[in-house]
Amino acid sequence: xxxxxxxxxxxxxxxxxxxxxxLAEAGGKQVLVLERRNHVAGNAYDCFDEAGILIHQYGPHxxxxxxxxVYDWLSRFTKWRTYDHRVIANIPDGQGGxxxxxxxxxxxxxxxxxxxxxxxxxxxxxxxxxxxxxxxTILELRQNQDPEIAALADYVYDHVFVQYTMKQWGQTPExxxxxxxxxxxxxxxxxxxxxxxxxQGMPLEGYTPMFEAILDHPNITVELGQEALxxxxxxxxxxxxxxxxxxxxxxxxxxxxxxxxxxxxRLPYRTLDFAFETMPQDDVQGYGTVNYTMDKAYTRxxxxxxxxxxxxxxxxxxxxxxxxxxxxxxxxxxxxxIINESNNALYGQYKALAGCFPNLYLLGRLAxxxxxxxxxxxxxxxxxxxxxxxxxx
Ligand code: FAD
Ligand code: UDP
Numbered sequence: 221x222x223x224x225x226x227x228x229x230x231x232x233x234x235x236x237x238x239x240x241x242x243l244a245e246a247g248g249k250q251v252l253v254l255e256r257r258n259h260v261a262g263n264a265y266d267c268f269d270e271a272g273i274l275i276h277q278y279g280p281h282x283x284x285x286x287x288x289x290v291y292d293w294l295s296r297f298t299k300w301r302t303y304d305h306r307v308i309a310n311i312p313d314g315q316g317g318x319x320x321x322x323x324x325x326x327x328x329x330x331x332x333x334x335x336x337x338x339x340x341x342x343x344x345x346x347x348x349x350x351x352x353x354x355x356x357t358i359l360e361l362r363q364n365q366d367p368e369i370a371a372l373a374d375y376v377y378d379h380v381f382v383q384y385t386m387k388q389w390g391q392t393p394e395x396x397x398x399x400x401x402x403x404x405x406x407x408x409x410x411x412x413x414x415x416x417x418x419x420q421g422m423p424l425e426g427y428t429p430m431f432e433a434i435l436d437h438p439n440i441t442v443e444l445g446q447e448a449l450x451x452x453x454x455x456x457x458x459x460x461x462x463x464x465x466x467x468x469x470x471x472x473x474x475x476x477x478x479x480x481x482x483x484x485x486r487l488p489y490r491t492l493d494f495a496f497e498t499m500p501q502d503d504v505q506g507y508g509t510v511n512y513t514m515d516k517a518y519t520r521x522x523x524x525x526x527x528x529x530x531x532x533x534x535x536x537x538x539x540x541x542x543x544x545x546x547x548x549x550x551x552x553x554x555x556x557x558i559i560n561e562s563n564n565a566l567y568g569q570y571k572a573l574a575g576c577f578p579n580l581y582l583l584g585r586l587a588x589x590x591x592x593x594x595x596x597x598x599x600x601x602x603x604x605x606x607x608x609x610x611x612x613x
Contacts, residue, residue: 223252223461223462223466225249225251225441225468226249226250226251226469227249227250227252227468227470228251228254228461228466228468228469228470228471229243229251229252229470230253230254230452230470230472230474231253231255231448232253232257232260232261232262232442233262233263233584234597234598235471235473235584235585235587235597236253236255236471236473236583237260237261237262237431237434237435238293238434238601238602239471239583239601239605239608240253240434240440241434241435241437241440242602242609243469243608244437244438244439244440245437245439246605246606246609247605249439250439251439251440252441252443253441253443254447255442255444255445255446256448258445260431260432260435260442260444261427261428261430261431262278263278263279263553263555263585264278264281264427264431265277265278265427265428266281266426266427271532271535271537272532273498273525273530273532273536273537274426274528274530275496275537276539277494278494279541279555280508280522280524280539282303282305282420282422282527283300283419283420283421283423283594284305284415284417284420284593285417285418285420285593285598286418286419287595288418289599289602290595290599293598293602294430294598297434298423298425298433299423299425300421300422300424301421301423301424301528302421303420303421303508304413304415304420305413305414305415305420305509306322306507307322307323307510307511308322308323308507308511309322309329309380309510309511309512310511310512310513311379311512311513311514312514319332320332320510321333322412323380323404323511324355324405324407325380325406326411326412327339327343327408327410328410328412330342330346342368345368345369353407353408353409353411354407354408355406356405356406357398357401357405358393358401358405358406359393359401359402361373361376361406376406377393378514379513379514380513381401383513383514383515384511384512387518388490388519388543389543390543390544390545396560397559397591399591414509422527422528422529426528448474449478449479452470452479454480454580455481459580467579469581469608470579470580470581471581471608472574472580472581472582472583472587473583473584473586474584474587475487475554475587476567476571476574476586476588476589477566477570479574479587480574483573484566484569485566486548487563487567487570488545488557489546489555490544490545490556490558491544491545491552491554491555491556492542492543492544493541493544494541495539496538496539497537497538497540498535498537499535499536499537500534501534501535502534503525503536504523504536504538505521505523505538507523508522508526508527509522517542518540518541518542519541519542519543520540520541521540521541522539523536523537523538524536524538525537556591557585557586557590557591559591581604583597583604584597584601585597588600
Protein backbone atom coordinates (compact mmCIF):
# COMPACT_ATOMS: atom_id res chain seq x y z
CA UNK A 221 0.00 0.00 0.00
CA UNK A 222 1.38 3.45 -0.91
CA UNK A 223 0.83 5.88 1.93
CA UNK A 224 -0.12 9.45 1.18
CA UNK A 225 1.32 10.92 4.37
CA UNK A 226 4.89 11.75 5.43
CA UNK A 227 4.63 11.45 9.22
CA UNK A 228 2.59 9.32 11.57
CA UNK A 229 1.65 10.70 14.99
CA UNK A 230 0.22 8.30 17.56
CA UNK A 231 -2.03 10.04 20.10
CA UNK A 232 -3.98 13.31 19.91
CA UNK A 233 -3.14 14.74 23.35
CA UNK A 234 -0.84 17.74 23.89
CA UNK A 235 2.22 15.92 22.62
CA UNK A 236 0.63 14.51 19.47
CA UNK A 237 -1.56 17.47 18.52
CA UNK A 238 1.20 20.08 18.85
CA UNK A 239 3.84 18.07 17.03
CA UNK A 240 1.32 17.28 14.26
CA UNK A 241 0.45 20.95 13.80
CA UNK A 242 4.08 22.03 13.64
CA LEU A 243 5.07 19.30 11.18
CA ALA A 244 2.05 20.13 9.01
CA GLU A 245 2.28 23.89 9.17
CA ALA A 246 5.94 24.80 9.61
CA GLY A 247 7.21 21.73 7.77
CA GLY A 248 4.58 21.33 5.08
CA LYS A 249 4.34 17.61 5.90
CA GLN A 250 1.29 15.46 5.38
CA VAL A 251 0.50 14.10 8.84
CA LEU A 252 -1.72 11.22 9.90
CA VAL A 253 -2.78 11.23 13.57
CA LEU A 254 -4.10 7.96 15.01
CA GLU A 255 -5.97 8.19 18.31
CA ARG A 256 -7.40 5.11 19.99
CA ARG A 257 -9.98 7.04 21.98
CA ASN A 258 -13.04 8.44 20.25
CA HIS A 259 -11.97 12.02 20.97
CA VAL A 260 -8.98 14.35 20.76
CA ALA A 261 -7.25 16.25 23.64
CA GLY A 262 -5.84 13.21 25.51
CA ASN A 263 -6.24 13.51 29.24
CA ALA A 264 -7.09 17.20 28.93
CA TYR A 265 -10.37 16.25 27.20
CA ASP A 266 -13.44 18.11 28.48
CA CYS A 267 -17.12 17.73 27.61
CA PHE A 268 -20.57 18.59 28.92
CA ASP A 269 -22.16 16.11 31.33
CA GLU A 270 -25.88 15.27 31.44
CA ALA A 271 -26.57 18.28 33.62
CA GLY A 272 -24.89 20.54 31.07
CA ILE A 273 -21.79 21.19 33.20
CA LEU A 274 -18.41 21.34 31.45
CA ILE A 275 -16.32 18.62 33.13
CA HIS A 276 -12.83 17.18 32.68
CA GLN A 277 -13.33 13.47 32.16
CA TYR A 278 -9.77 12.49 33.09
CA GLY A 279 -9.29 14.79 36.07
CA PRO A 280 -9.14 18.54 36.62
CA HIS A 281 -6.74 20.46 34.36
CA UNK A 282 -5.61 24.02 35.05
CA UNK A 283 -3.21 25.60 32.60
CA UNK A 284 -0.26 27.52 34.03
CA UNK A 285 3.12 28.46 32.63
CA UNK A 286 6.01 30.89 32.69
CA UNK A 287 6.87 29.93 29.13
CA UNK A 288 5.80 32.78 26.86
CA UNK A 289 6.51 30.79 23.71
CA VAL A 290 4.11 28.04 24.78
CA TYR A 291 1.48 30.51 25.94
CA ASP A 292 1.66 32.47 22.68
CA TRP A 293 1.58 29.31 20.60
CA LEU A 294 -1.55 27.96 22.32
CA SER A 295 -3.14 31.41 22.23
CA ARG A 296 -3.39 31.08 18.45
CA PHE A 297 -6.01 28.38 19.05
CA THR A 298 -7.95 29.65 22.05
CA LYS A 299 -8.88 32.70 24.05
CA TRP A 300 -8.36 32.37 27.79
CA ARG A 301 -10.42 32.81 30.90
CA THR A 302 -8.19 34.27 33.60
CA TYR A 303 -8.36 31.91 36.55
CA ASP A 304 -6.15 31.73 39.63
CA HIS A 305 -6.48 28.27 41.11
CA ARG A 306 -6.84 28.17 44.90
CA VAL A 307 -6.82 24.99 46.98
CA ILE A 308 -7.63 24.45 50.62
CA ALA A 309 -6.83 21.55 52.89
CA ASN A 310 -9.85 20.21 54.78
CA ILE A 311 -8.83 18.34 57.94
CA PRO A 312 -10.33 17.24 61.26
CA ASP A 313 -9.85 20.00 63.87
CA GLY A 314 -9.32 17.52 66.72
CA GLN A 315 -12.56 18.58 68.42
CA GLY A 316 -15.07 16.72 66.31
CA GLY A 317 -15.28 19.45 63.66
CA UNK A 318 -13.23 20.33 60.62
CA UNK A 319 -10.92 23.16 59.71
CA UNK A 320 -9.50 24.51 56.47
CA UNK A 321 -6.44 26.46 55.38
CA UNK A 322 -4.65 27.26 52.14
CA UNK A 323 -2.45 24.74 50.35
CA UNK A 324 0.43 25.23 49.62
CA UNK A 325 0.79 25.71 53.38
CA UNK A 326 1.61 29.43 53.75
CA UNK A 327 1.76 32.25 56.33
CA UNK A 328 -2.04 32.33 56.49
CA UNK A 329 -2.22 28.56 57.01
CA UNK A 330 0.25 28.94 59.90
CA UNK A 331 -2.02 31.39 61.68
CA UNK A 332 -5.08 29.17 61.22
CA UNK A 333 -3.18 26.13 62.50
CA UNK A 334 -1.38 27.75 65.47
CA UNK A 335 -3.53 30.78 66.27
CA UNK A 336 -2.81 34.30 65.09
CA UNK A 337 -0.14 35.33 67.59
CA UNK A 338 1.84 32.10 67.63
CA UNK A 339 1.37 31.66 63.88
CA UNK A 340 2.76 35.13 63.21
CA UNK A 341 5.74 34.54 65.45
CA UNK A 342 6.56 31.26 63.73
CA UNK A 343 6.04 32.86 60.35
CA UNK A 344 8.51 35.64 61.20
CA UNK A 345 11.03 33.07 62.35
CA UNK A 346 10.67 31.10 59.10
CA UNK A 347 11.05 34.28 57.05
CA UNK A 348 14.19 35.18 59.02
CA UNK A 349 15.71 31.78 58.27
CA UNK A 350 14.64 31.22 54.68
CA UNK A 351 13.67 34.68 53.39
CA UNK A 352 10.33 36.27 52.48
CA UNK A 353 8.33 34.81 49.57
CA UNK A 354 10.59 31.77 49.56
CA UNK A 355 9.32 28.27 48.75
CA UNK A 356 10.72 25.56 50.99
CA THR A 357 10.00 21.93 50.27
CA ILE A 358 8.65 19.84 53.14
CA LEU A 359 11.69 17.55 52.95
CA GLU A 360 14.01 20.58 53.20
CA LEU A 361 12.02 22.01 56.11
CA ARG A 362 12.29 18.70 57.94
CA GLN A 363 16.09 18.97 57.83
CA ASN A 364 16.01 22.03 60.09
CA GLN A 365 17.51 21.25 63.52
CA ASP A 366 15.89 24.14 65.41
CA PRO A 367 13.39 22.43 67.77
CA GLU A 368 10.59 24.89 67.03
CA ILE A 369 11.03 24.66 63.27
CA ALA A 370 11.37 20.89 63.49
CA ALA A 371 8.06 20.70 65.40
CA LEU A 372 6.42 22.94 62.81
CA ALA A 373 7.81 20.81 59.97
CA ASP A 374 6.39 17.72 61.67
CA TYR A 375 3.02 19.42 61.94
CA VAL A 376 2.93 20.26 58.21
CA TYR A 377 4.22 16.82 57.29
CA ASP A 378 1.54 15.10 59.41
CA HIS A 379 -1.36 17.37 58.47
CA VAL A 380 -0.68 18.08 54.80
CA PHE A 381 1.71 15.58 53.27
CA VAL A 382 1.96 12.12 54.72
CA GLN A 383 -1.62 10.84 54.42
CA TYR A 384 -2.30 12.55 51.10
CA THR A 385 0.91 11.12 49.66
CA MET A 386 0.08 7.65 51.01
CA LYS A 387 -3.32 7.85 49.32
CA GLN A 388 -1.90 9.16 46.05
CA TRP A 389 1.21 6.98 45.76
CA GLY A 390 0.87 4.19 48.35
CA GLN A 391 4.23 5.44 49.68
CA THR A 392 5.54 8.07 52.10
CA PRO A 393 6.99 11.43 50.97
CA GLU A 394 10.50 10.06 51.65
CA UNK A 395 9.90 7.05 49.40
CA UNK A 396 8.67 8.93 46.31
CA UNK A 397 10.64 11.16 43.93
CA UNK A 398 11.43 14.37 45.92
CA UNK A 399 10.42 16.47 42.89
CA UNK A 400 6.84 15.34 43.44
CA UNK A 401 6.27 16.86 46.89
CA UNK A 402 8.44 19.80 45.80
CA UNK A 403 5.56 20.72 43.47
CA UNK A 404 3.62 21.87 46.55
CA UNK A 405 6.20 23.54 48.83
CA UNK A 406 5.65 25.45 52.07
CA UNK A 407 5.33 29.04 50.83
CA UNK A 408 6.50 31.91 53.06
CA UNK A 409 3.96 34.29 51.62
CA UNK A 410 0.37 35.53 51.88
CA UNK A 411 -0.15 34.56 48.24
CA UNK A 412 -2.69 31.75 48.51
CA UNK A 413 -2.75 30.74 44.83
CA UNK A 414 -1.79 27.15 43.98
CA UNK A 415 0.51 28.36 41.17
CA UNK A 416 2.56 31.52 40.85
CA UNK A 417 3.12 31.32 37.08
CA UNK A 418 2.88 34.44 34.92
CA UNK A 419 0.19 32.93 32.70
CA GLN A 420 -2.59 30.87 34.23
CA GLY A 421 -6.12 30.17 33.20
CA MET A 422 -8.49 28.00 31.27
CA PRO A 423 -9.19 27.84 27.53
CA LEU A 424 -12.28 30.04 27.26
CA GLU A 425 -14.42 27.50 25.39
CA GLY A 426 -12.68 24.47 26.95
CA TYR A 427 -9.72 22.25 26.08
CA THR A 428 -11.42 20.11 23.44
CA PRO A 429 -12.26 23.03 21.11
CA MET A 430 -8.65 24.23 21.50
CA PHE A 431 -7.39 20.82 20.35
CA GLU A 432 -9.86 20.74 17.47
CA ALA A 433 -8.46 24.08 16.33
CA ILE A 434 -4.85 22.87 16.67
CA LEU A 435 -5.61 19.82 14.53
CA ASP A 436 -7.67 21.73 11.99
CA HIS A 437 -5.13 22.02 9.17
CA PRO A 438 -5.37 20.84 5.56
CA ASN A 439 -2.21 18.72 5.95
CA ILE A 440 -3.52 16.87 9.03
CA THR A 441 -5.80 13.84 8.97
CA VAL A 442 -7.08 12.64 12.34
CA GLU A 443 -8.50 9.15 12.70
CA LEU A 444 -10.29 8.53 15.99
CA GLY A 445 -10.97 5.12 17.50
CA GLN A 446 -7.83 3.81 15.76
CA GLU A 447 -5.42 1.56 17.64
CA ALA A 448 -1.98 2.35 16.19
CA LEU A 449 -0.52 -0.91 17.44
CA UNK A 450 -2.72 -2.75 14.94
CA UNK A 451 -0.78 -1.04 12.16
CA UNK A 452 2.70 -0.44 13.55
CA UNK A 453 5.24 -3.25 13.78
CA UNK A 454 8.49 -2.79 15.72
CA UNK A 455 9.28 -6.47 16.23
CA UNK A 456 11.95 -6.63 13.51
CA UNK A 457 15.04 -4.60 12.58
CA UNK A 458 13.08 -1.99 10.70
CA UNK A 459 9.84 -0.25 11.48
CA UNK A 460 6.84 -1.46 9.51
CA UNK A 461 3.49 0.17 8.90
CA UNK A 462 0.61 -1.90 7.55
CA UNK A 463 3.03 -4.76 6.93
CA UNK A 464 5.50 -2.76 4.83
CA UNK A 465 8.78 -1.04 5.67
CA UNK A 466 8.09 2.61 6.52
CA UNK A 467 10.79 5.25 6.69
CA UNK A 468 8.63 8.28 7.46
CA UNK A 469 8.78 9.72 10.96
CA UNK A 470 6.67 8.11 13.68
CA UNK A 471 6.02 10.22 16.76
CA UNK A 472 4.69 7.91 19.43
CA UNK A 473 2.97 9.43 22.49
CA UNK A 474 1.54 6.26 24.08
CA UNK A 475 3.12 3.87 26.60
CA UNK A 476 6.53 2.73 25.41
CA UNK A 477 6.31 -0.63 27.23
CA UNK A 478 3.07 -1.36 25.39
CA UNK A 479 4.67 -0.41 22.05
CA UNK A 480 7.27 -3.12 22.64
CA UNK A 481 4.75 -5.72 23.89
CA UNK A 482 5.95 -5.39 27.52
CA UNK A 483 8.98 -7.49 26.65
CA UNK A 484 11.05 -6.26 29.62
CA UNK A 485 8.01 -6.16 31.93
CA ARG A 486 5.45 -3.49 32.70
CA LEU A 487 6.39 0.05 33.68
CA PRO A 488 4.57 0.84 36.95
CA TYR A 489 1.92 3.57 37.07
CA ARG A 490 -0.74 4.94 39.39
CA THR A 491 -4.25 5.13 38.03
CA LEU A 492 -7.29 7.02 39.32
CA ASP A 493 -10.97 6.32 39.75
CA PHE A 494 -13.06 9.44 39.26
CA ALA A 495 -16.42 9.70 41.03
CA PHE A 496 -18.51 12.47 39.48
CA GLU A 497 -21.51 13.80 41.40
CA THR A 498 -23.99 16.42 40.30
CA MET A 499 -25.73 18.43 43.03
CA PRO A 500 -28.83 20.63 42.77
CA GLN A 501 -27.03 23.74 44.05
CA ASP A 502 -24.99 26.60 42.67
CA ASP A 503 -21.85 26.18 44.75
CA VAL A 504 -20.95 22.97 46.58
CA GLN A 505 -17.59 23.73 48.21
CA GLY A 506 -16.67 27.35 47.55
CA TYR A 507 -13.29 26.43 46.00
CA GLY A 508 -12.00 24.90 42.82
CA THR A 509 -10.28 22.12 44.72
CA VAL A 510 -10.38 20.91 48.31
CA ASN A 511 -7.63 18.50 49.38
CA TYR A 512 -8.47 15.93 52.06
CA THR A 513 -4.99 15.68 53.50
CA MET A 514 -5.65 13.61 56.63
CA ASP A 515 -8.68 11.40 56.13
CA LYS A 516 -11.23 10.17 53.54
CA ALA A 517 -10.44 7.59 50.89
CA TYR A 518 -10.24 10.19 48.10
CA THR A 519 -7.41 12.71 47.78
CA ARG A 520 -9.31 15.75 46.58
CA UNK A 521 -12.63 17.10 45.35
CA UNK A 522 -12.80 19.52 42.44
CA UNK A 523 -15.84 21.56 41.52
CA UNK A 524 -15.64 22.38 37.83
CA UNK A 525 -17.70 25.57 37.70
CA UNK A 526 -15.04 27.35 39.77
CA UNK A 527 -12.43 26.47 37.15
CA UNK A 528 -14.45 27.15 34.05
CA UNK A 529 -16.53 30.09 35.28
CA UNK A 530 -19.64 28.46 33.84
CA UNK A 531 -22.83 30.11 35.11
CA UNK A 532 -25.62 27.62 35.89
CA UNK A 533 -27.20 28.57 39.22
CA UNK A 534 -29.21 25.43 40.08
CA UNK A 535 -26.65 22.73 39.45
CA UNK A 536 -22.96 21.92 39.95
CA UNK A 537 -20.73 18.89 39.31
CA UNK A 538 -17.85 17.76 41.51
CA UNK A 539 -15.33 14.97 41.09
CA UNK A 540 -13.61 12.90 43.78
CA UNK A 541 -10.26 11.27 42.94
CA UNK A 542 -9.31 7.83 44.25
CA UNK A 543 -5.79 6.68 43.47
CA UNK A 544 -4.63 3.08 43.13
CA UNK A 545 -1.95 0.95 41.51
CA UNK A 546 -2.35 0.50 37.75
CA UNK A 547 -2.67 -3.17 36.85
CA UNK A 548 -2.99 -2.89 33.08
CA UNK A 549 -6.68 -3.86 33.12
CA UNK A 550 -8.60 -2.68 30.05
CA UNK A 551 -10.73 -0.15 31.92
CA UNK A 552 -7.75 1.49 33.66
CA UNK A 553 -5.74 4.47 32.41
CA UNK A 554 -2.07 4.88 33.34
CA UNK A 555 -2.05 8.44 34.73
CA UNK A 556 1.12 8.89 36.77
CA UNK A 557 4.55 7.37 36.10
CA ILE A 558 6.14 6.22 39.36
CA ILE A 559 9.55 7.83 39.07
CA ASN A 560 12.36 6.04 40.88
CA GLU A 561 15.71 4.51 40.07
CA SER A 562 14.58 1.03 39.18
CA ASN A 563 11.61 2.20 37.10
CA ASN A 564 13.83 4.70 35.29
CA ALA A 565 16.26 1.87 34.54
CA LEU A 566 13.43 -0.24 33.11
CA TYR A 567 12.31 2.73 31.05
CA GLY A 568 15.92 3.06 29.84
CA GLN A 569 15.75 -0.46 28.38
CA TYR A 570 12.68 0.45 26.33
CA LYS A 571 14.22 3.76 25.27
CA ALA A 572 17.33 1.95 24.08
CA LEU A 573 15.15 -0.38 22.04
CA ALA A 574 13.30 2.56 20.52
CA GLY A 575 16.71 4.05 19.66
CA CYS A 576 17.26 1.17 17.20
CA PHE A 577 14.64 2.77 14.93
CA PRO A 578 16.03 6.08 13.65
CA ASN A 579 12.61 7.31 12.49
CA LEU A 580 10.83 6.58 15.81
CA TYR A 581 10.44 9.41 18.33
CA LEU A 582 9.07 9.01 21.86
CA LEU A 583 7.20 12.07 23.12
CA GLY A 584 4.85 12.71 26.05
CA ARG A 585 3.99 11.81 29.60
CA LEU A 586 3.60 8.14 28.75
CA ALA A 587 6.22 7.68 26.04
CA UNK A 588 8.90 9.46 28.08
CA UNK A 589 7.72 8.16 31.47
CA UNK A 590 7.77 11.67 32.98
CA UNK A 591 5.59 13.85 35.21
CA UNK A 592 5.04 16.60 32.62
CA UNK A 593 2.57 19.42 33.16
CA UNK A 594 0.72 20.56 30.06
CA UNK A 595 3.07 23.47 29.40
CA UNK A 596 6.15 21.28 29.76
CA UNK A 597 4.95 18.74 27.23
CA UNK A 598 3.87 21.54 24.90
CA UNK A 599 7.40 22.93 25.09
CA UNK A 600 8.89 19.47 24.40
CA UNK A 601 6.57 18.96 21.42
CA UNK A 602 7.59 22.28 19.86
CA UNK A 603 11.26 21.43 20.37
CA UNK A 604 10.90 17.95 18.87
CA UNK A 605 9.08 19.28 15.81
CA UNK A 606 11.87 21.82 15.29
CA UNK A 607 14.46 19.06 15.65
CA UNK A 608 12.70 16.79 13.13
CA UNK A 609 12.23 19.62 10.65
CA UNK A 610 15.83 20.75 11.16
CA UNK A 611 17.02 17.26 10.29
CA UNK A 612 14.73 17.09 7.26
CA UNK A 613 16.11 20.33 5.79
P1 FAD B 1 -1.99 12.15 26.96
O1 FAD B 1 -2.85 13.32 27.26
O2 FAD B 1 -2.13 10.93 27.81
O3 FAD B 1 -2.25 11.76 25.43
C1 FAD B 1 -1.80 10.55 24.86
C2 FAD B 1 -2.85 10.09 23.86
O4 FAD B 1 -2.33 8.99 23.10
C3 FAD B 1 -4.11 9.58 24.53
O5 FAD B 1 -5.24 10.26 24.01
C4 FAD B 1 -4.14 8.09 24.19
O6 FAD B 1 -5.45 7.58 24.02
C5 FAD B 1 -3.35 8.04 22.90
N1 FAD B 1 -2.72 6.74 22.64
C6 FAD B 1 -1.84 6.08 23.47
N2 FAD B 1 -1.46 4.93 22.89
C7 FAD B 1 -2.08 4.86 21.67
C8 FAD B 1 -2.08 3.88 20.63
N3 FAD B 1 -1.35 2.80 20.70
N4 FAD B 1 -2.85 4.13 19.52
C9 FAD B 1 -3.59 5.25 19.44
N5 FAD B 1 -3.63 6.20 20.41
C10 FAD B 1 -2.89 6.00 21.51
N6 FAD B 1 -1.14 19.35 33.80
C11 FAD B 1 -1.21 20.68 34.02
O7 FAD B 1 -0.42 21.46 33.45
N7 FAD B 1 -2.17 21.21 34.86
C12 FAD B 1 -3.07 20.44 35.51
O8 FAD B 1 -3.92 20.93 36.25
C13 FAD B 1 -3.00 19.02 35.30
N8 FAD B 1 -3.87 18.21 35.94
C14 FAD B 1 -3.75 16.86 35.77
C15 FAD B 1 -4.64 16.04 36.47
C16 FAD B 1 -4.56 14.67 36.35
C17 FAD B 1 -5.49 13.79 37.13
C18 FAD B 1 -3.56 14.10 35.49
C19 FAD B 1 -3.44 12.61 35.35
C20 FAD B 1 -2.69 14.91 34.78
C21 FAD B 1 -2.78 16.30 34.91
N9 FAD B 1 -1.93 17.15 34.20
C22 FAD B 1 -2.00 18.50 34.42
C23 FAD B 1 -0.94 16.63 33.21
C24 FAD B 1 -1.51 16.56 31.79
O9 FAD B 1 -2.59 15.66 31.76
C25 FAD B 1 -0.38 16.09 30.86
O10 FAD B 1 0.69 17.01 30.86
C26 FAD B 1 -0.83 15.93 29.41
O11 FAD B 1 -2.04 15.26 29.27
C27 FAD B 1 0.24 15.15 28.66
O12 FAD B 1 -0.11 15.03 27.31
P2 FAD B 1 0.38 13.79 26.45
O13 FAD B 1 0.02 14.09 25.05
O14 FAD B 1 1.79 13.47 26.79
O15 FAD B 1 -0.45 12.53 27.00
N1 UDP C 1 0.74 16.75 48.11
C1 UDP C 1 0.38 16.47 49.41
N2 UDP C 1 -0.66 17.17 49.95
C2 UDP C 1 -1.34 18.11 49.27
C3 UDP C 1 -0.97 18.39 47.95
C4 UDP C 1 0.07 17.67 47.38
O1 UDP C 1 0.96 15.60 50.05
O2 UDP C 1 -2.27 18.71 49.83
C5 UDP C 1 1.88 15.99 47.53
C6 UDP C 1 1.43 14.61 47.00
O3 UDP C 1 2.50 13.71 47.13
C7 UDP C 1 1.13 14.93 45.54
C8 UDP C 1 2.27 15.90 45.23
O4 UDP C 1 2.42 16.69 46.43
O5 UDP C 1 1.17 13.78 44.74
C9 UDP C 1 2.05 16.80 44.04
O6 UDP C 1 0.82 17.46 44.17
P1 UDP C 1 0.08 18.10 42.90
O7 UDP C 1 -1.11 18.85 43.38
O8 UDP C 1 1.07 18.84 42.08
O9 UDP C 1 -0.37 16.78 42.12
P2 UDP C 1 -1.17 16.58 40.75
O10 UDP C 1 -2.08 17.74 40.59
O11 UDP C 1 -0.13 16.45 39.69
O12 UDP C 1 -1.91 15.31 41.00
